[in-house]
Amino acid sequence: MDQAVAKAELHCHFEGTITPALMHRLAKRNGIEIPDNLVDADGAYIWTNFNGFLDAYDRASSVIRTPQDYYDITFDYLTSAAAEGAIYVEMFTSPDHAAEVGIGYTDMNAAIARAIDDAEQVAGIVGRMVATCVRHLGPDQALRVAETITANPHPYVVGFGMGGDEARHAAIDFAPAFDLAFAAGLSCTVHAGEVMGAASVEDALDALPVVRIGHGIRAIENLALVERLVAEGITLEVCPGSNLALGLYPDTAAHPLRALMKAGCRITLGSDDPPFFHTSIGAEYARATSDFGLSRESLVQFTRTAIDAAFVDEPTKARLREKL
Numbered sequence: 001m002d003q004a005v006a007k008a009e010l011h012c013h014f015e016g017t018i019t020p021a022l023m024h025r026l027a028k029r030n031g032i033e034i035p036d037n038l039v040d041a042d043g044a045y046i047w048t049n050f051n052g053f054l055d056a057y058d059r060a061s062s063v064i065r066t067p068q069d070y071y072d073i074t075f076d077y078l079t080s081a082a083a084e085g086a087i088y089v090e091m092f093t094s095p096d097h098a099a100e101v102g103i104g105y106t107d108m109n110a111a112i113a114r115a116i117d118d119a120e121q122v123a124g125i126v127g128r129m130v131a132t133c134v135r136h137l138g139p140d141q142a143l144r145v146a147e148t149i150t151a152n153p154h155p156y157v158v159g160f161g162m163g164g165d166e167a168r169h170a171a172i173d174f175a176p177a178f179d180l181a182f183a184a185g186l187s188c189t190v191h192a193g194e195v196m197g198a199a200s201v202e203d204a205l206d207a208l209p210v211v212r213i214g215h216g217i218r219a220i221e222n223l224a225l226v227e228r229l230v231a232e233g234i235t236l237e238v239c240p241g242s243n244l245a246l247g248l249y250p251d252t253a254a255h256p257l258r259a260l261m262k263a264g265c266r267i268t269l270g271s272d273d274p275p276f277f278h279t280s281i282g283a284e285y286a287r288a289t290s291d292f293g294l295s296r297e298s299l300v301q302f303t304r305t306a307i308d309a310a311f312v313d314e315p316t317k318a319r320l321r322e323k324l
């Protein structure tokens with residue numbers, strides 16, 4: 001891996017960054033059992049398909065019980081990303097997951113923010129949060145999340161987004177949540193065009209005030225939509241390792257990364273849920289050259305695009321660009 005290429009990541013889920021080793025440590029500290037059938041004998045997460053992955057993700061998240069856990073996971077992830085050359089990471093946080101274990105939104109933010117500050121101090125990496133709702137928990141819950149976020153602004157929460165099962169509900173159903181977050185000054189992104197096709201991306205663009213799409217790769221199935229992405233300057237948070245691990249494409253040759261780049265789309269690289277997919281932000285940049293045959297200049301361009309499309313403030317972006 002080329003540590004010398006500065007990397008920036010706009011797509012990784014806080015709960016999805018917990019390594020099995022850290023999960024074991026937290027479970028022990030919290031006096032709870034690791035859920036059955038979550039890790040194999042080699043210590044890797046067990047799941048077989050997209051919904052199985054979402055389930056494993058929820059069960060791994062269940063070991064997080066305290067603000068200190070939030071601190072440790074954040075610090076662990078940011079410092080490991082920095083060791084691979086990352087200078088900026090936006091993490092998707094989940095107020096819903098925190099609430100499930102009795103942690104309030106402001107306590108979650110405070111713990112993560114403390115780790116962000118400490119990681120910047122020791123490793124020079126800048127971290128920020130994009131608070132997300134969960135699509136399969138439905139539009140009413142999404143609106144409650146947006147209400148919580150907008151009622152409790154935090155300087156490190158720079159955006160609003162949505163992950164979860166893309167097959168559930170229509171994008172328009174989430175317009176009240178996204179409109180509220182957007183009106184409060186939060187930039188927005190949404191997962192679309194990952195497990196569902198191009199129409200899901202189109203619906204998201206039509207219904208929601210988003211400037212980035214999580215994944216969005218299946219836009220390639222509709223060339224008019226690809227032209228729209230280019231014309232509107234939408235940034236795609238592409239996570240090839242995740243897509244390949246989830247079996248969306250049989251191999252690198254079938255993955256649309258290069259085709260989307262050739263069409264002129266704005267593209268960044270993300271690791272999504274790194275230990276679940278046996279990847280990391282460094283591995284994604286490495287794969288871009290080794291498997292996709294991209295140049296070092298393309299890698300630098302991914303980072304430039306990520307900084308341009310980041311939801312962080314302009315002075316911080318200027319500071320990050322100086323590191324390129």
Ligand code: ADE
Binds near residue numbers: 016166194
């Ligand atoms: N939550 C965590 N990872 C996700 C993914 N790849 N797609 C949708 N929701 C997610």
Ligand code: ZN
Binds near residue numbers: 011013163191214
């Ligand atoms: Zn994701």
